[in-house]
Amino acid sequence: MITLLLIFFPLVAAMLLLLVKGEQVKKIALGAAIVEFAISIGALFLFQKNADTQFELNYPWIRSMGINFHVGMDGISLLLVLLTTFLVPVIILTSFNKNHKNPSTFYSLILAMQFALVGVFVSLDGFLFYVFWELALIPIYFICLLWGGDDRARITFKFFVYTLAGSLLMLAGLIYLYQFTPNHTFDIAALYAAGQSLDAAHQGYVFWAMFMAFAIKMPVFPFHTWQPDTYTTAPTQGTMLLSGIMLKMGTYGVIRWLLPVAPLGVEHWAHFAIVLAVIGILYASTIAIAQKDFKRLIAYSSIAHVGLIAAGILAGNVQGVQGSMIQMLSHGVNVVGLFFIVDMLESRFNTRELHAMGGIRNVNPQFAVLFLIVLLGSVALPLTNGFVGEFLLLNGVYQYNAWIAAFAGISVILGAVYMLRSYQSIMLGETNAMTASFAPLTGSEKAVLVIICAAIIAFGVYPKPLLDIAEPSVIKLVEGFKLAIGK
């Protein structure tokens, strides 16, 4: 029951929000998102820490094709649902200083997005998963198209077509698997069994069909070219939704679908895919160093981070997958923080150019400290949330191949280079005429940054609660994977 509530509450809220006019919209949207967060916390308390899928519901939907409305949560799903429900109110809060045109539509779309995202993370039916997967694209498309920056029509169109092409491949893969299910059903267990019954070559096809969809969503090099443009052009809240949560659809897809459905395909192609991911890490980090636009720099850094997550999952061991779980959460929190900082700077100065800024620390030391904490989380300093994930991921990749891990680890250095460089040119040095006018933080800005910084430190010092939620499910999944590939 709680699963249904989690899925449909945001949808209902989104619908009702369309009826509201005026200033109240923001507050109502925030209220709804907080209620949703409270529901997910409720689910967290009811959750038994074992590998079983819980809160399961299974209603027939399209009987003749074996499609069911089958939802439920295990530890992996629950963590991502928590991430979604935690970030959405934060994202709404980040917009409190902004006055978007058509606010009721804007917030309604954000909540509709949440509906689809939660749906993706709890679906246990291939078709349902696909439906939610595509549903998530619609609100974000409109958010980017209607509230985006320069050249938004072309960029948003490219983003849309790009991801749509990927998801069509995934649909083809799902339908292909569907043929091999005994009773012709899209149920997850049947699809798993169908996938595993194939020989290695055919699992390879399934791997590529699905991996393309996930790789584009994350994105993994070389399917990433939509990302920097889209992240840069989208309105800040859209960028946060894209990078904070939507990107995790891709990594979640790899864990939930790719590993169990095509284990032999993964085993055969993982090397290639991991090398791609690691190339992407170095590639994106190097580009980030040369960026002058802060928002674009963070967009590239996101490619680097997500590359490591992908590599860790595909390494197919407990440390790698657990690391990816933690890193998904950390990255979600950190990247929202960073994009918010970009937004704060941009709304004050109307520019994102690094060299135009400087010396803000002199004007607002408090902001400097909060920014520094977010930055440290992003460069994975120990005792921040970023470190736990990065250590486990590198550990997982190392067990797969030491050299790949060494190259992936270079991101640790390059990450420090571009983040410290941007911190220096924004915050340190002498104040100039523009930055001297840096307006004090408003209440909502402070609230967002403090929440994010608290999360960064809390889960860096004590990540165990999060690790414990996911661990049984991850172990079960990895053992299933290892069994299937005969190791």
Add this chain to the structure above:
Amino acid sequence: MERVRERLNMNAIQVIPVNWYLLLSAVLFTIGVLGVLFRRNAIIIFMSVELMLNAVNLLLVAFSTYLSDSAGQVFVFFIMAVAAAEVAVGLAILMSVYRNTMSTDINILSKLKG
């Protein structure tokens, strides 16, 4: 009851051999096709389409009777109903075409050229 059915089976249609129906229907259909192909007036084309439909209807009724299967006649009713709707929509379109172009020649309607 048995007798009633026998009498129904032995109705007037069955007196004429089925080949004649086939022939008539083929002729009507061909006239319709040729009309569609060679006439330029939209209304005549429209009528030719109707003619083709009715050729098919005739055939359906004939076979339905000869094979004693009423399904064929059910189809005919459907086709007639759809044809009626189609006429309504089609004529309405033609009306607006005529209003705009003051003609029913289909060759001037080539705006959708690729």
Add this chain to the structure above:
Amino acid sequence: MIKLVWLVPLLPLIGFLIIGFLGKKLSKGLVGTIASGVVLTAFAVSLGIFFELGGQTEKSVTIDLFSWISAGKLSIPFSFLVDPLSSLFLLIITGIGFLIHLYSIGYMHDDEGFSRFFAYLNLFVFFMLLLVLGSNYLIMFVGWEGVGLCSYLLIGFWFKNTAYNNAAKKAFIMNRIGDLGFLLGIILIFVTFGSISYGDVFEQAKHFIGDNSVITAIALLLFIGAMGKSAQLPLYTWLPDAMAGPTPVSALIHAATMVTAGIYMVSRSNILYTLSPFAMEVVAVVGVCTALFAATIGLAQNDIKKVLAYSTVSQLGYMFLALGVGAYTGAVFHVMTHAFFKALLFLGAGSVIHAMSGEQDIRKMGGLKKYIPITHLTFLLGTLAIVGFPGFSGFFSKDEILAHAWEHNKLLWFLGVLGAAMTTFYMFRLYFLTFKGSFRGTHEQEHHLHESPKSMTIPLIVLAALSVVGGLIGIPEVLGGHHYLEHYLKPVFEDSSFRLVHHLSHETEYILMGVAITVMALSLYYAYNTYVKNKTLPEKEDAELKPLHKLVYKKYMIDELYENVFMKPINFIGDALHKVVDNQIVDGIVNGMGSLVSGVSGLIRQAQTGNTGFYVFVMVISIVLILFTQLF
């Protein structure tokens, strides 16, 4: 007391939190009191632990706090290990830390960032304590990166100055290079031994059968970390730049404690190194090369802090030389004595800079002896200690290292002695140019010259006393001592002891000592001759130097080399990747797909004539064709 060990790092953390959150509302006096008070209390607890540990038979106590990270069979508790090595480091860190806190109250008194400074300093002490207390490699790594962060914050303490910020950034990034090696080493340890707790790892390593190259790989990866943190070749360039920070920071972080973390790590992992002779050899060679290389640069520097910085790099090289030849106790001993006299020298330098109103160039000093007598005397004692004047603390520790080096390889010993000669020369050059002769600065500076306040001179005096007598706990048997330190540390290095056997006869040791003293004396005489008798002064900034001199003065152009070999190409490649690969090639392919689709559609579109008759005709023909193919 040992059970309370968690208090030791907790206290500075509390100090950090209080000052960090309330700093602006508290008075300077209160901030200083809190900051030094917590460190002093931590020192008291450490002292208790030290003696309790010395008195009991159980030499290694683990205190579990909570489970930190776990994933599958990887389980990392947040726990502390108290053993002779860590308890000794606790004393060094909190003891010297306290003195430097005290000194900073005077030194930083007029700075607007007073409370921020103490917050950072307390945070640093917290991380440093974490580093030495952790009972597994990951906790050490936490402290390791944490001190790096504090170092970054403190080097760039005066954040309006771009050069300082660059120095801070450089320090952090150079350290990160090392940290990557360390991290990979930790992971390899986990993969090899299935655990990263010292206890498990060393126990298994002792009985390790199999490919020794794994151990070598681990040892070398860890050593990369040590090279970064302890400023060894080729990752040393950040340390001289780090002098941009306030002087107490240079004393505490960049001389006494943080930079010795690498030595702590290697001596902590001594078993792994002992098992890999090749790694030991690498450590020794890197150490001795760094010692010599940095010493040559030190010969030609004119900035009082830069000389000391290169001297630190050089001394760290000696410590690694010691580790590489198996003299673990000697290395730790030298860490300790070096902490005393180098902290003293830096604080003394700070006092000089304070007196000179911020001037750091020794060409503009001279004759300060009579203006700042306490500073002068303590600085002299520190100099005597560092050059290894007989009886001073540096003498014993350096002698121990050189004796082991001789035992291991005569060439290493020779290079070590050569380095020692240079040390003597540049240290006395520094001392003579600063304190002897006549004053060369401006009148304003001369008028302003004054001895520092008590809060600054008391730490100097205490450290000077320690520099003089600190060597007493390690007097070798050949001189009739007992080497208490060796006995105290024995449990830690026991398992490596098969490499630590003394082969040297007493005669050899006497001869070695004699040689070292002679070389030192000659070098001292040469420096005296040059700078006091002949009153030679270093060349002016714009003077034409001999090529070799110039090369040394310019620090062998290593910074420029790194800039041109690493930073510029990376920037260029990043730009090229973005503009060419991303925007042209990858995006070109993507857009090419789009163009392909619209091109093909342009072709096919031609068939749509718009002529209804044509459509119908095609339709009929097609139907006929289909029927034809289906029926016949």
